[in-house]
Amino acid sequence: MISETPETHKKLELVCPAGTPASLRAAIDNGADVVYLGFRDETNARNFPGLNFSREELAQGLDYAHQRGAEIYIAINTYPQAGNPDPWHAAIDDAATYGADAVILADMGLLDYAARKHPDLNRHLSVQASASNPQAINFYVETFGVRRVVLPRVLSVIEITALNKQISVQTEVFAFGGLCVMAEGRCALSSYVTGQSPNMNGVCSPAGHVHYEDQGDQLVSKLGTVTINAFAPEEKAGYPTLCKGRFKARGTVSYLFEEPTSLNVVAMLPELVNAGVTALKIEGRQRGRAYIAQVVSQFRKAVDAQADGTTLPDMNLTSITEGQQNTVGAYDKTWR
Amino acid sequence: MISSTGMSAPLSPVLLLGLAVRPLPLAPLQPVLGAAMTAVTRRYPNIFERLSSLENTRFLIDPVDLPFGFLLVADDQAPQLRAVRAGQAGDVAATIRGPLMTLIDMLEGKIDGDAQFFSRALVVEGDTEAVVALRNAVDGSEIDLFRDFLDKLGVLAGPAMRVSGVLQKIYDTAMGDLDSLRRAALAPTERRHDMVATKIRRLEVKLDELSRGSRARRSQS
């Protein structure tokens, strides 16, 4: 906000993931202010088998949320295929028809479509648009009437603070879960190996191309023909995404890009409030409802404690994190 | 555990039960498993709808602490669940292996499958996409084994009683089966031997590849 002074005890909005109706209910029952979800097709960036919502499930989810004072955002955050815009346009039309509280979009063509066809439907800018500076964000706001921007996971808290002073729109930041180390929406590593990418297909390192080989003394993960990692018997594992793999460079084997780790900013809530952030986003539409319930309830307590000015509760979410490690990622500038 | 690879079984009552049940026939289990699938299909039609892209995929669910596993055929019209012994599962698209209680907790959505995988409590082999689909479908269905089956057995009360009678006998046997205990305690050592052997085999293969001439590689200027 341009003129707003930081309010230390302002309450952050908690935006939580759901891949199934059961997870949606788990999120809301555990204190989510908002649940974000996607349709069961290539229009969203978690286009995983057996996941996501039919139109009927969306209608039921909206009822469940609205009856309990919560909201539903619909992620339509992949880039439509040339010659085949219909599934994406239908997703936006249906989000408006069913009464979703916002759509989360990345593609400029879709933002343009939504702004023209459904001016009253709230438009949020997806992290997949990778809008990481005030010039770009103000452009999306002025051109497409975007109400909120989900910030890329490449910015430090200092940069977010400076950014919020130069833009006139709400910002939402990732607070917990999977961590993209590459700029989102600008990464073709997955398609280089599998032919399928987040931008085009809504998948990264898709499960259909992943193979685990138990070789007795080690568990080897492969994406297509490429060896991504090898874990010793008791070693903690991570997702088989390329950027969390172990590679050899300069004669040394290492996690060159990033360790298998999860983002967790719970210790930084005061800084994020002071940075002018409006909402916290929890990653993990592909995770089970046990994960959703556990993370959402803990973040509910933390956000409430932050707003009340009481001590933040101890949280133990390590057991559910990737590689069973946490990081504050790019929020701390030394991460770079 | 019906595969030679994979994780070692935890020393648990389930393992003791499993070791003792080894010589017994699996047939008495089948009516219960069949009824369970019928009940799941009726109660949670969404599960198999979510799996419709899989088309009769065969999964082997392999509790490491039982001497048999479960073959699941994910057909959206007539899904099947059968108890199978080693070598009886036939071709399967994927295997999910872990302690029985972990598998049950996952089935009921009490624990997160990814987290179990990260901690290595769970091993997945074969078609990872099918496993992810199954996990998502099951997790989305809010299965409660006790609520759904054990208190609603109805006509199945007979077979279930028979099974529980068998189980009781087995459990009694297991408690006194020192040999089983010793085998469980020795398992990690045997496993370590297997690992060393595997490692040597792999090094041999690698050496062989190397001796066939290293691939020409562009040198960076």
Place this chain on the structure above:
Amino acid sequence: MNNSDMSQSKLTLGPVMFNWNPDVWRDFYFRIADEACVDTVCIGEVVCAKRDPFFTPLIPEIIERLQRAGKEVVLSTLALIMSKRDLTSVREITAMEDILVEANDVSAVSLLKDRPHIIGPFANVYNEGTLEFLRRNGAVRVCLPVEMSLQSITSLTANQHDTEFEVFAYGRLPLAISARCYHARSHGLSKDSCQYVCDKDVDGMDVDTLDGDPFLVVNGLQTLSYSCCNFIHDLGALSAAGISRFRLSPQSWDMVAVAQCFRDVLDGKTESEQAEHILDDLSDGLTSSNGYLYGKEGMAFAAPWAE
């Protein structure tokens, strides 16, 4: 394949993405100006603004030499803009008049509004909706994202007569960009104290798999393919799909000769098979790839031209 159409196709030399020695960099562009049969030359730092100070002072001289040689000169902007320094760089470039600018991110798109400009391969133009919007905003030429298939390209270019389409046709594929510097990380340094170690690898730092297979290369914040994208066999199909420009991305080997290979195939003077052999020699046998065009994994080298 229609050779007369292909002979109308133009060649663009993309911006140098690696951190070359400034003298080498200047001499490279001088030689391009004097000897290369490319129509357009892109210049400007697209990966890391920290490198700017070394190259910016040399740019006016290079532009002049290229323009004197009859080349169209395009200034390329940064792909990822986070800091004030990054944004200043983009604002300075887009403020320059009388020169075409290539926008590699949305902030550049916004600064170039209502003025003819080019959309670079780092901006996401996957479909007609976005293309139409950008055309209204002033885009006259678009270099498409590297992961687009021939089928998608064909759909996108259909009935779009006001826009010139270009594809990334040769060189290591830019696959990802990050806030984190992997070059610095591999040397135990951070981005802020990087000591410019990315200058040690003129074609990027090799990244191998655990099996020892070459896989990617790292160029500071950027990750590229180890393989060399090579559309030499696909020029006819791409021309038929509405592509009128082919981008050659500078590598340390002889780019004048690379450009000549592409020109000769476009002009029907050389068969693509023969050109492939020459290109292989130039790159010292580096693996080729063109899988993206055929909807396969980008690292594949698919051969539908032989079918």
